Amino acid sequence: MPELIEVEVYRRAAEAVVGRRITDVAAPDAWYLRRGADASANASAVTGRTVVAARRIGKLLLLDLRRGPTLGLRFGMTGRLIVDGAAPIEELQYASGRALPAWDRFALSFGPHRSLRISDPRRLGGVELEPDESVLGPDAASITAAELAAALDASTAPLKARLMDQARVAGLGNLLTDEILYRAGLDPARPAGALSAAERRRLHRNVVGTVALLTERGGSHTGDLQVARVRGGRCPKDGAELLRRTVGGRTTYSCPRHQR
DNA sequence: ATTGTGGCCTGCCCGC
DNA sequence: TGCGGGCAGGCCACAA
Numbered sequence: 001m002p003e004l005i006e007v008e009v010y011r012r013a014a015e016a017v018v019g020r021r022i023t024d025v026a027a028p029d030a031w032y033l034r035r036g037a038d039a040s041a042n043a044s045a046v047t048g049r050t051v052v053a054a055r056r057i058g059k060l061l062l063l064d065l066r067r068g069p070t071l072g073l074r075f076g077m078t079g080r081l082i083v084d085g086a087a088p089i090e091e092l093q094y095a096s097g098r099a100l101p102a103w104d105r106f107a108l109s110f111g112p113h114r115s116l117r118i119s120d121p122r123r124l125g126g127v128e129l130e131p132d133e134s135v136l137g138p139d140a141a142s143i144t145a146a147e148l149a150a151a152l153d154a155s156t157a158p159l160k161a162r163l164m165d166q167a168r169v170a171g172l173g174n175l176l177t178d179e180i181l182y183r184a185g186l187d188p189a190r191p192a193g194a195l196s197a198a199e200r201r202r203l204h205r206n207v208v209g210t211v212a213l214l215t216e217r218g219g220s221h222t223g224d225l226q227v228a229r230v231r232g233g234r235c236p237k238d239g240a241e242l243l244r245r246t247v248g249g250r251t252t253y254s255c256p257r258h259q260r
Numbered sequence: 261a262t263t264g265t266g267g268c269c270t271g272c273c274c275g276c
Numbered sequence: 277t278g279c280g281g282g283c284a285g286g287c288c289a290c291a292a
Contacts, residue, residue, distance in 0.1 A: 002286090003286095077269095121270065121271060122285095123270075157263060164286090249285090251284080
């Protein structure tokens with residue numbers, strides 16, 4: 001699913017539309033527009049503007065418009081970005097590689113055959129005008145050790161829940177978080193504030209390192225733990241049967257032997 | 261304020 | 277072969 005890594009791929013693809021002028025906006029699924037941005041208000045605020053930047057914070061893709069609002073694009077779990085008819089990511093985990101026209105939720109046109117659109121079968125994504133960027137924590141790809149420590153704070157919430165809380169750390173989803181904790185050798189259910197200084201350092205190395213590694217490998221689903229994330233799966237590191245639990249509201253796989 | 265829970269969305273896969 | 281139930285997780289509303 002789109003986590004920070006996939007959204008960064010989308011962002012790079014979206015850079016192709018920087019400098020282009022929006023000639024038309026299509027929101028065939030009005031429900032997809034969030035926070036009061038109805039279709040007509042959206043169209044009038046956006047049409048005729050030129051895209052001047054494609055930015056990303058966590059899983060949020062931002063398109064800045066000259067003398068206009070910023071568009072915030074979210075992809076949920078099954079949202080794909082398609083630029084000029086080409087999808088930078090063909091297939092997503094938990095979604096098919098198809099892109100039926102009925103799944104088109106939002107599109108910007110820049111003249112004939114030039115467009116940026118979102119295909120999202122499950123409709124878990126959305127488009128927002130002027131999203132509040134201040135509610136997002138530091139991006140996981142570049143978070144500092146001090147920022148991570150502040151995100152964990154003295155919280156009694158499960159470590160995994162804190163890492164996935166976008167207000168604390170932006171960009172981590174279920175698969176990435178499981179992989180990070182697997183590599184760091186930390187139990188997802190540990191109280192976030194109970195880590196030793198050495199464990200916090202290890203976690204920080206693995207947050208930044210895992211994001212970089214899986215980016216290089218090609219996606220959130222390319223982690224070492226991924227193949228074993230099935231019922232009855234065994235730890236690729238030491239062969240122990242993996243624990244399957246709900247932690248932080250999400251299905252969580254972890255190794256009872258080396259994740260402590 | 262913090263933490264936990266349930267619901268939304270819908271394609272896909274499994275078992276009958 | 278068709279059908280129904282369960283499952284996936286990002287995000288949000290709401291409860292305690």
